[in-house]
Amino acid sequence: MKKNAVILVVDDDPDITDSLKIILESRDYIVRTASNGKEALQALEDQKPDIMILDIMMATDTEGFDLAYDLKQRPEFKNLPIIMLTGFLEKVREEGPGDFAYILGEQWPAHWLFEKPLDTNRLLDKIDEILKERT
Amino acid sequence: MKAPRNFLSEEGRQVCRNTIREEMERIQWLINIRWWAPILIAAIAAMGVATGFDGSVAKLFIVAAYVLGYNAFFYRWRLRLGAEPAATIPRLQHCTTWQAALDCSAIVLLAYLNGGTISPMSFLIVLPIILVATVLSSRPAYGFAAFVLAGITLVDIFELVGWLPHQSPVFRQKAIFSPPNLQQVLFNLMVLYLLAAIAAFLTTTLSKAKRDNTEALEDLFESATQLNQKFWRLFSMIQAIGSAQNLDQVLRIVTSESAAVMEVQGISVKLLSDDGNYLRYAAAHGLPDAFVREKVADVQKSPLNKRIIEGEPFVTGNVKAKEIFQFGEILAEAHIKSVLFLPLHLEGKVIGILGAYCLLADRFSEEDLDFFRLVAELVAIALENARAYEAVEKLVKERSWYMLRVAHNLRAPLAGMLSILDVVRGEYLGNLNAEQQEYLRRLDRRSRTMLMMVNELMTLAKSREAQQTDKTKSVEPELVARRIRRTFQERAAEKNISFNVTVPEDLPAFRGDLEMVEQIIENLVSNAIKYTLPDGRVEVKFTRTANMIRMEISDTGIGISKADKPKLFSEFFRAENARAIEKNGTGLGLAIVKEFVDKLDGRILVESEEGMGTIFVVDLPVATNQKGGQHDSAGNP
Structure with a gap:
């Protein structure tokens, strides 16, 4: 397993970013945080992370989506693994493109979706799995 | 279009049926006796031959064939009428009239071929006259008598002038080919006229009383039919309003x-503003665009509107007085001559004005006004219902939206809180002693209960907000059963509860949404397992009823007391014995179940005895497009 992988956590809720930072750092990941799309972009420019954990609804209901779609257009971030978080799965389900099945499909910029409150163990397992695939 | 429903009373319908049956029998009788006419003619011919007539009798058979031919035609006509469910008296009389006309022509032809007026056979012409007078009213009876006499007279004139060859009567030993002289003809014609007049007079007088009855009945039938149509339209209007x-x-x-019901060109509805000062055109049908555009009229400035609102209907059959009409010119341009305005009353309050517009002058009678009043009442009720419905709908929507928002907003801080708890409980910030761990566990548990409650509230709110469910979707019972097994097997095993799900083969699909069906059964099974003590039994059984699919969820659990049963499906209700087992329930599970079952047009029943167990029976409709859908996909190239 690749150690010292860089993970960028983007959420406007500092309780979430702080908690995740502590938990992830305890696993020896390098954690960067951002509280909105703009900060996230800045952080991405500074240092390209191995994984991005991204909340969907921040200042606007789709800020996370917008950022993710943006990144898909950019060659350097096209393959960045994104784990999306949402507190409102029902809303995503209703307003997402087509059926819920699409969430993990081609049209979605993210490949994983986690519902908040987070199941920390599942999240850690998923991160391990992604990093394993990458190496 | 559906056939108009009949609003006539049973007696009324019986009278109509009887009259129609009588008329039908009369037609049948005429046809039946007419079959004898060719035989009669053949007999005349035979008599002619027997008495040594030296001319040809073949000509008589032309008439026989003619009568035979048209009688066969009427026979078929009669059969068709008999098969018609909606045969009416005027249509039957139409048939009778044609028969009389052809009979008269046949008799004139027979008279001509048999020597004209001088023939003793000419007296047969009274036969159709009598027939017609008995079956039709006096006017056509005299008409047909005149027709026959005119025919005979013309034949005589043509013979005298030499335009028609004289035909000898068949009863003479020697055929006479020279036409009779004028004197003879005149004498015979006079006798014939007299005879026909007497016959017509006598028979019409005799049958007058009966005919009068029939005519009165016909009028009654006619107006009853019209009324019936009006009622049918009113009825379909009520139906339409009900579904709006x-x-x-x-x-x-x-x-x-209402334009159709009242048979008028246009209808308008003006509604009074809440303060009663303004009238707004809310809707118009069959009127120029100028009406449809939103126009507001100041009641104080319009004496006409003011009078109507005060309760006085307004009728005019001649729209010319421009000064009293706001739209006088528009009305004139649209060729509208009669107008009628009625106040729309509701519970003693005027809520607007109903207007009717007609192209005919003086269209609206006193009787119409009564009918319009009825329509106006109906319209007022419909409008008020729609308003109430909209208000309720808006309120429900607002409530659902509010609930959803609250639930969303409650969930965000909860998620943050649980994240922090994760960090602390995970000892990322330092080690905890056992007591600290225990208290944090309890905090975590309470927070998760709260989260569950918020989630269920959201489900409920969403379901209330959602419009009609998609009726074309279907759900395979087998799939639901598989998922239920997977979800609950472990939990049941932990409590040592035997858990069985049975689905018969080839059970049709449910109609509706997989998520909803699943949520219904998940909530019920989850409860069953929760409230069944270890070593008990929980069973889910799928069966087919007439046009529903039945799911029975039975358990050997704590049961539901009689007192709690009626409150079972209300939000936040939790039974006493349920609380004892599970402290942290939300009381929303069964409310959601009920909500979803209603949404799917199903029904739910519960049988329970405290301490013995509970059976929930859920019936959901079978998918309607099941077979059709498969055909479609197979049939598409």
Whole structure:
């Protein structure tokens, strides 16, 4: 397993970013945080992370989506693994493109979706799995 | 279009049926006796031959064939009428009239071929006259008598002038080919006229009383039919209004339907503002665009509107007085001659004005006014219902939206809180002693209960907000059963509860949404397992009823007391014995179940005895497009 992988956590809720930072750092990941799309972009420019954990609804209901779609257009971030978080799965389900099945499909910029409150163990397992695939 | 429903009383319908049957029998009788006419003619011919007539009798058979031919035609006509469910008296009389006309022509022809007026056979012409007088009214009876006499007279004149060859009567030993002289003809014609007049007079007088009855009945039948149609339209209007959802729809239906019911060109509905000062055109049907555009009239400035609102209907059969009409010119341009305005009353309050517009002058009678009043009442009720419905709908929507928002907003801080708890409980910030761990565990548990409650509230709110469910979707019972097994097997095993799900083969699909069906059964099974003590039994059984699919969820659990049963499906209700087992329930599970079952047009029943167990029976409709859908996909190239 690749150690010292860089993970960028983007959420406007500092309780979430702080908690995740502590938990992830305890696993020896390098954690960067951002509280909105703009900060996230800045952080991405500074240092390209191995994984991005991204909340969907921040200042606007789709800020996370917008950022993710943006990144898909950019060659350097096209393959960045994104784990999306949402507190409102029902809303995503209703307003997402087509059926819920699409969430993990081609049209979605993210490949994983986690519902908040987070199941920390599942999240850690998923991160391990992604990093394993990458190496 | 459906056949008009009949609003006539049973007696009325019986009278109509009897009259129609009598008329039908009369037609049959005429046809039956007419079959004898060719035989009669053949007999005449035979008599002619027997008495040594030296001319040809073949000509008589032309008439026989003619009568035979048209009688066969009427026979078929009669059969067709008999097969018609909606045969009416005028249509039957139409048939009778044609028969009389052809009979008269046949008799004139027979008379001509048999020597004209001088023939003793000419007296047969009274036969159709008598027939017609008995079956039709006196006017056509005299008409046909005149027709026959005119025919005979013309034959005589033509013979005298030499335009028609004289035909010898068949009873003479020697055929006479020279026409009779004028004197003879005149004498015979006079006798014939007299005879025919007497016959017509006597028979019409005799049958007058009966005919009068028939005519009165016909009128009654006619107006009853019209009334029936009106009622049918009113009825379909009520139906249409009943199925309408919002005010606009109701207004559209009300205006177009009442135009049809009242048989007028246009209908308008003006509604009074809440303060009663303004009238707004809410809807119009069959009127120029100028009406449809939103126009507001100041009641104080319009004496006509003011009078109507005060309760006085307004009728005019001659729209010319421009000064009293706002739209006088528009009305004139649209060729509208008669107008009628009625106040729309509701519970003693005027809520607007109903207007009717007609192209005919002086269209509206006193009787119409009564009928319009009825329509106006109906319209007022429909409008008020639509308003109430909209208000309720808005309120429900607002409530659901509010609930959803609250639930969303509650969930965000909860998620943050649980994240922090994760960090602390995970000892990322330092080690905890056992007591600290225990208290944090309890905090975590309470927070998760709260989260569950918020989630269920959201489900409920969403379900209330959602419009009609998609009726074309279907759900395979087998799939639901598989998922239920997977979800609950472990939990049941932990409590040592035997858990069985049975689905018969080839059970049709449910109609509706997989998520909803699943949520229903998940909530019920989850409860069953929760409230069944270890070593108990929980069973889910799928079966087929007439047009539903039945799911029975039975357990050997704590049961439901009689007192709690009625409250079972209310939000936040939790039974006493349930609380004892599970402290942290939300009381929303069964409310959601009920909500979803209703949404899917199903029904739910519960049988329970405290301490013995509970059976929930859920019936959900079978998918309607099941077979059709498969055909479609197979049939598509």
